[in-house]
Amino acid sequence: MTSSDTPAGTDIVRLDLGPRSYDILVGDRVLDGAGPRIAAVTRGKAPIVVTDENVAPLHLPTLERTLRGSGIEPTQAIVLPAGEKTKDFAHFERLMDAVLARGIERSAVLLALGGGVIGDITGFAAASALRGIDFIQVPTTLLSQVDSSVGGKTGINSPHGKNLIGAFHQPRLVIADTATLDTLPRREVLAGYAEVVKYGLIRLPGFFAWLEENGERVVAGDSDARRYAVTESCRAKAAIVGVDERESGDRALLNLGHTFGHALEAATGFGPRLLHGEAVSIGMALAFDLSVRLGLCPAADAEKARAHLARVGLPVRPTDIPGVEWDVDGLILSMAKDKKVKDGRITFVLVRGLGDAFTQRDVDPAVVRTLLEDAVAP
Numbered sequence: 001m002t003s004s005d006t007p008a009g010t011d012i013v014r015l016d017l018g019p020r021s022y023d024i025l026v027g028d029r030v031l032d033g034a035g036p037r038i039a040a041v042t043r044g045k046a047p048i049v050v051t052d053e054n055v056a057p058l059h060l061p062t063l064e065r066t067l068r069g070s071g072i073e074p075t076q077a078i079v080l081p082a083g084e085k086t087k088d089f090a091h092f093e094r095l096m097d098a099v100l101a102r103g104i105e106r107s108a109v110l111l112a113l114g115g116g117v118i119g120d121i122t123g124f125a126a127a128s129a130l131r132g133i134d135f136i137q138v139p140t141t142l143l144s145q146v147d148s149s150v151g152g153k154t155g156i157n158s159p160h161g162k163n164l165i166g167a168f169h170q171p172r173l174v175i176a177d178t179a180t181l182d183t184l185p186r187r188e189v190l191a192g193y194a195e196v197v198k199y200g201l202i203r204l205p206g207f208f209a210w211l212e213e214n215g216e217r218v219v220a221g222d223s224d225a226r227r228y229a230v231t232e233s234c235r236a237k238a239a240i241v242g243v244d245e246r247e248s249g250d251r252a253l254l255n256l257g258h259t260f261g262h263a264l265e266a267a268t269g270f271g272p273r274l275l276h277g278e279a280v281s282i283g284m285a286l287a288f289d290l291s292v293r294l295g296l297c298p299a300a301d302a303e304k305a306r307a308h309l310a311r312v313g314l315p316v317r318p319t320d321i322p323g324v325e326w327d328v329d330g331l332i333l334s335m336a337k338d339k340k341v342k343d344g345r346i347t348f349v350l351v352r353g354l355g356d357a358f359t360q361r362d363v364d365p366a367v368v369r370t371l372l373e374d375a376v377a378p
């Protein structure tokens with residue numbers, strides 16, 4: 001690989017994982033010139049592109065142009081329905097069938113073009129096909145550029161809970177073209193922004209302070225601010241995954257707000273009523289509240305976190321989601337299926353303050369119940 005294979009003006013974040021290391025390319029219109037990098041992974045063959053019905057008309061032509069520019073004639077893309085409901089067994093079966101119907105060999109490469117739903121299900125298909133083939137992530141939502149395309153968590157949801165079926169399978173390359181975000185609806189931009197704020201809240205207080213100043217610019221699509229936010233988020237995630245690929249330690253911090261958030265998502269049926277990033281926003285506010293109630297975090301820090309999320313337009317309380325009758329027992333049952341549960345006890349990601357997250361197992365269930373009862377009270 002030569003530096004001339006990387007488009008000018010590209011930030012390159014390296015995720016160091018020994019033989020599974022890879023580059024994350026970030027930049028405005030970086031996809032336009034990414035053909036040689038894709039060709040290097042596919043050894044000059046066409047990748048099997050997986051995308052969704054919204055993304056295909058908007059961004060597949062750019063990818064196909066890129067491939068043709070590198071002498072690769074694209075094959076017909078596999079186009080799945082858009083949205084969280086696609087991350088289920090039925091669509092996984094359909095995707096696997098479409099991939100295997102192509103008579104693939106182990107050298108085949110899948111390419112996920114889309115948001116976290118497409119990235120997660122395609123990554124899981126790559127982990128499963130012929131017991132593991134390569135895949136490339138071309139994330140097109142803010143959430144997938146700052147989070148889901150990086151780190152190798154792949155999978156689907158189950159009626160039993162969120163992401164309960166899946167595999168760790170790292171991509172070979174990530175291409176985050178921030179210009180693709182120009183077509184992303186504002187609600188989806190905001191949902192992705194919640195995961196950006198997460199990095200500030202778990203261990204980067206300086207980044208959180210930058211977001212307090214510049215968050216509106218990121219959300220509004222200012223190209224410099226957006227690119228900085230995506231690159232810093234990828235750096236933050238790469239630093240954590242690089243030392244704890246399979247979540248036996250610090251990687252769990254990336255789950256701030258998710259134990260609550262996943263339960264809220266399950267309660268709303270993994271659908272458009274509550275997006276993942278929105279659930280994470282509410283979940284992070286609840287995690288700060290819980291930390292305050294346990295005497296671990298100053299109330300002023302919790303208020304700062306909540307105020308920033310709310311100021312950009314994110315929900316911060318379950319009651320911010322209209323038309324849902326929340327059931328605290330149901331939420332607690334869902335939380336008990338969290339992947340961080342050990343010996344029957346939930347591991348919570350808590351905070352000592354802004355940018356200082358840690359995990360704790362011995363949280364009094366009565367405090368959690370009261371917190372949720374207060375949070376869902378009208």
Ligand SMILES: NC(=O)c1ccc[n+]([C@@H]2O[C@H](COP(=O)([O-])OP(=O)(O)OC[C@H]3O[C@@H](n4cnc5c(N)ncnc54)[C@H](O)[C@@H]3O)[C@@H](O)[C@H]2O)c1
Binds near residue numbers: 052143184
């Ligand atoms: N693997 C991980 O580490 C990880 C991390 C965070 C989240 N996730 C998962 O990611 C999923 C959420 O991802 P998401 O928020 O990207 O949702 P998504 O994939 O559903 O995309 C959101 C919506 O935006 C549309 N879209 C995508 N790109 C677009 C573009 N450029 N222009 C216009 N529309 C576009 C999609 O069609 C969809 O309707 C959840 O399932 C979550 O669990 C995984």
Ligand SMILES: O=C(O)C(=O)C[C@@H](O)[C@H](O)[C@H](O)COP(=O)(O)O
Binds near residue numbers: 153251254
């Ligand atoms: O990469 C990680 O690790 C994360 O926890 C990132 C989260 O934002 C993401 O939502 C992830 O899919 C949650 O993982 P899970 O193991 O709790 O399902």
Ligand SMILES: [Zn+2]
Binds near residue numbers: 147195258276280
């Ligand atoms: Zn998440």
